[in-house]
Amino acid sequence: MSKKLKKSLWLIVAAGLLFVLSWLPVLKDVKVGLLIISYLIVGWEIIQKALRNILRGHVFDENFLMSLATFGAWYLGEYAEAVAVMLFFQVGEFFQKYAVNRSRQSISDLMDIRPDYANVLRQNKIVKTSPEDVKIGEIIVIKAGEKIPLDGLVIKGSASLNTSALTGESLPQDISKGDEVLSGCINLNGVIEVKTTKEYGASTVAKILDLVENASSQKAELENFITRFAKWYTPIVVILALIIAFVPPLLGFDTFREWSYRAITFLVISCPCALVISIPLSFFGGIGAASKCGVLVKGGNYLEALAKVHTAVFDKTGTLTKGSFIISEISPQGISKKSLLETAAYVESMSSHPVALAIKAAWKDKLDLKRISKIKEVAGKGIMAELDGKKVAAGNLKMLQDFGISNITFPKDKTAVYIVIDGKYRGFIAVEDEVKTTAIPLSRNLKQQGIKQTVMLTGDNKRIASRVGRLLKIDKIFAELLPADKLAKIEQLMQTKPQTSTLLFVGDGINDAPSLARSDIGIAMGGIGSDAALEAADVVIMTDEPSKIIDAVKIARGTILIAQENIVFAIGVKLLVLVLGALGLASIWAAVFADVGVSVIAILNAARALRLYKK
Amino acid sequence: MKKSYQIEDLDCANCAAKIEAAIKKIKGVENASVSFMTQKLVIETNADIDMIMAEVKKVVKDIEPDCTIIL
Numbered sequence: 239m240s241k242k243l244k245k246s247l248w249l250i251v252a253a254g255l256l257f258v259l260s261w262l263p264v265l266k267d268v269k270v271g272l273l274i275i276s277y278l279i280v281g282w283e284i285i286q287k288a289l290r291n292i293l294r295g296h297v298f299d300e301n302f303l304m305s306l307a308t309f310g311a312w313y314l315g316e317y318a319e320a321v322a323v324m325l326f327f328q329v330g331e332f333f334q335k336y337a338v339n340r341s342r343q344s345i346s347d348l349m350d351i352r353p354d355y356a357n358v359l360r361q362n363k364i365v366k367t368s369p370e371d372v373k374i375g376e377i378i379v380i381k382a383g384e385k386i387p388l389d390g391l392v393i394k395g396s397a398s399l400n401t402s403a404l405t406g407e408s409l410p411q412d413i414s415k416g417d418e419v420l421s422g423c424i425n426l427n428g429v430i431e432v433k434t435t436k437e438y439g440a441s442t443v444a445k446i447l448d449l450v451e452n453a454s455s456q457k458a459e460l461e462n463f464i465t466r467f468a469k470w471y472t473p474i475v476v477i478l479a480l481i482i483a484f485v486p487p488l489l490g491f492d493t494f495r496e497w498s499y500r501a502i503t504f505l506v507i508s509c510p511c512a513l514v515i516s517i518p519l520s521f522f523g524g525i526g527a528a529s530k531c532g533v534l535v536k537g538g539n540y541l542e543a544l545a546k547v548h549t550a551v552f553d554k555t556g557t558l559t560k561g562s563f564i565i566s567e568i569s570p571q572g573i574s575k576k577s578l579l580e581t582a583a584y585v586e587s588m589s590s591h592p593v594a595l596a597i598k599a600a601w602k603d604k605l606d607l608k609r610i611s612k613i614k615e616v617a618g619k620g621i622m623a624e625l626d627g628k629k630v631a632a633g634n635l636k637m638l639q640d641f642g643i644s645n646i647t648f649p650k651d652k653t654a655v656y657i658v659i660d661g662k663y664r665g666f667i668a669v670e671d672e673v674k675t676t677a678i679p680l681s682r683n684l685k686q687q688g689i690k691q692t693v694m695l696t697g698d699n700k701r702i703a704s705r706v707g708r709l710l711k712i713d714k715i716f717a718e719l720l721p722a723d724k725l726a727k728i729e730q731l732m733q734t735k736p737q738t739s740t741l742l743f744v745g746d747g748i749n750d751a752p753s754l755a756r757s758d759i760g761i762a763m764g765g766i767g768s769d770a771a772l773e774a775a776d777v778v779i780m781t782d783e784p785s786k787i788i789d790a791v792k793i794a795r796g797t798i799l800i801a802q803e804n805i806v807f808a809i810g811v812k813l814l815v816l817v818l819g820a821l822g823l824a825s826i827w828a829a830v831f832a833d834v835g836v837s838v839i840a841i842l843n844a845a846r847a848l849r850l851y852k853k
Numbered sequence: 854m855k856k857s858y859q860i861e862d863l864d865c866a867n868c869a870a871k872i873e874a875a876i877k878k879i880k881g882v883e884n885a886s887v888s889f890m891t892q893k894l895v896i897e898t899n900a901d902i903d904m905i906m907a908e909v910k911k912v913v914k915d916i917e918p919d920c921t922i923i924l
Contacts, residue, residue: 294915300867335864342890452857455886455895465870514866515889522890 307505353387397428406532456537468510479504503819512837523847524797544794548739554696556746563596570665
């Protein structure tokens with residue numbers, strides 16, 4: 239608790255004690271005196287501020303309103319009420335500040351990834367310095383328990399890293415020489431030396447911190463609504479109070495005293511503060527809850543948009559599938575499976591094509607490169623070479639046509655490499671882009687969250703696309719799209735969805751920046767380590783698990799629900815008290831408790847947003 | 854140009870909203886956002902930032918004399 243907050247707590251306690259004491263029959267004679275002291279203890283600061291602000295021409299200021307209400311109560315001889323209004327106003331203020339501080343604290347704990355120092359190896363000595371002073375290419379040493387201060391490559395040692403602050407992933411990641419490491423991870427054991435590849439400002443940790451810190455500058459529509467509401471609410475209530483105090487008695491209904499009592503109940507609930515705080519508090523909590531599970535949301539407005547998604551569009555490769563191939567079928571003709579794979583592995587030995595990588599990965603034995611020669615790539619068709627003196631070729635259907643081979647059975651819905659040895663067709667090896675396991679229930683889970691339609695976009699051919707689409711139960715599939723076509727499809731889908739709802743696009747953030755920008759919410763997947771994704775997307779999922787999309791939507795919906803509850807509840811109670819107050823059915827006491835009660839309940843409710851994500 | 858500043862002792866959310874509205878009205882300010890939760894001012898402008906910030910300081914002093922912008 240800060241000093242200021244502690245001070246106001248003491249003032250409240252002291253004033254509260256005097257207030258209670260004043261009710262004791264023994265102290266009847268000094269009752270008014272006790273009340274005046276109690277009033278001054280809690281009210282002095284407010285009256286002071288009110289005077290200061292009036293001099294500056296800001297009349298509809300909460301301090302002024304509270305002062306006016308309490309002066310009115312004194313005037314009417316309602317001494318206890320006057321003290322209660324000030325006392326409980328301060329209690330409400332104290333509670334707000336306390337809750338806001340708590341919530342700020344828990345977010346900064348959550349985002350406790352900022353490295354304090356870096357150990358740099360300079361002239362064979364370890365120098366402790368600020369991460370900002372480390373240049374690209376310098377070598378930093380990270381010991382067990384320390385945070386990695388800058389992005390880089392491991393050049394010595396191995397360790398397990400805790401990446402949970404970045405990714406929400408609790409399983410440690412093992413790294414060793416040659417691996418890339420990201421700043422913000424914590425070294426759990428062992429000592430590693432890392433050659434930096436980025437300056438601190440461009441490192442992952444600095445980018446993420448920047449993003450999170452600026453998240454609250456993009457405000458949600460609900461937040462703006464409340465600000466506008468607050469702007470009008472106070473003046474209207476005050477004017478109503480004035481009318482109530484003077485008009486009916488002038489018209490001869492009842493006494494001035496009776497009506498001014500009613501006017502005071504109006505002033506007591508004229509402060510919109512609880513509402514104005516509880517809404518940004520909810521969104522702040524929601525954004526915090528999301529970052530706890532590895533989803534960075536760039537602003538409250540995106541939480542709002544996420545809560546009303548109608549159409550969810552996914553890029554296939556890298557988002558729903560792993561983007562790396564595995565062998566799904568080996569179909570030899572006239573030779574063994576093993577020698578078909580061996581031949582393919584040799585022919586593809588020099589290629590770095592994703593398919594070649596899959597084949598080489600499947601052939602576990604070492605390649606004796608002396609056996610292969612005359613490797614020649616035929617663009618758009620395949621590779622030809624000589625293996626053990628035999629002419630071999632590996633390629634696609636076009637290459638088979640060149641060899642005059644036809645009438646073979648080939649897999650229609652898979653990518654395959656066909657092998658020809660000495661002009662004879664010897665079989666094919668089919669590969670497929672592996673679907674991420676967490677992508678399988680994605681479509682169904684999104685539907686449960688109220689999303690109406692799921693769409694997949696891909697540059698792959700129709701047969702592969704529809705197989706993946708069927709497996710993932712995606713509603714609409716658009717295949718064979720060039721990058722520009724993807725953008726056009728998104729624009730088309732944006733026009734066909736209902737106006738009030740939103741379109742979500744999920745991509746890997748590498749070459750779909752225009753789509754990310756064009757859609758209502760662009761989610762970049764596996765954003766960790768990709769600068770382009772961090773910049774272009776509205777929401778960044780740090781890991782590459784599609785299931786996080788569900789978490790994000792759930793948190794967004796929860797946050798909006800909380801914010802709406804607060805708006806309806808707080809405005810509802812205030813209106814009710816206004817009506818009852820005008821009719822003379824609500825006392826000042828009722829107004830005080832309703833007002834503070836609403837504040838406390840709205841704030842406690844808003845604080846729930848931070849806990850929306852449960853592991 | 855987009856710049857962000859820390860605000861100290863910004864005590865009430867309503868004041869944050871008032872300050873935001875007032876800063877948006879300053880000539881040369883394209884957009885401004887005051888976040889009560891993070892106690893931050895983000896300002897977008899194409900004009901001379903020092904001149905704008907001098908004006909911002911005045912506005913803030915007027916609305917909430919207790920709070921200060923850390924330049």
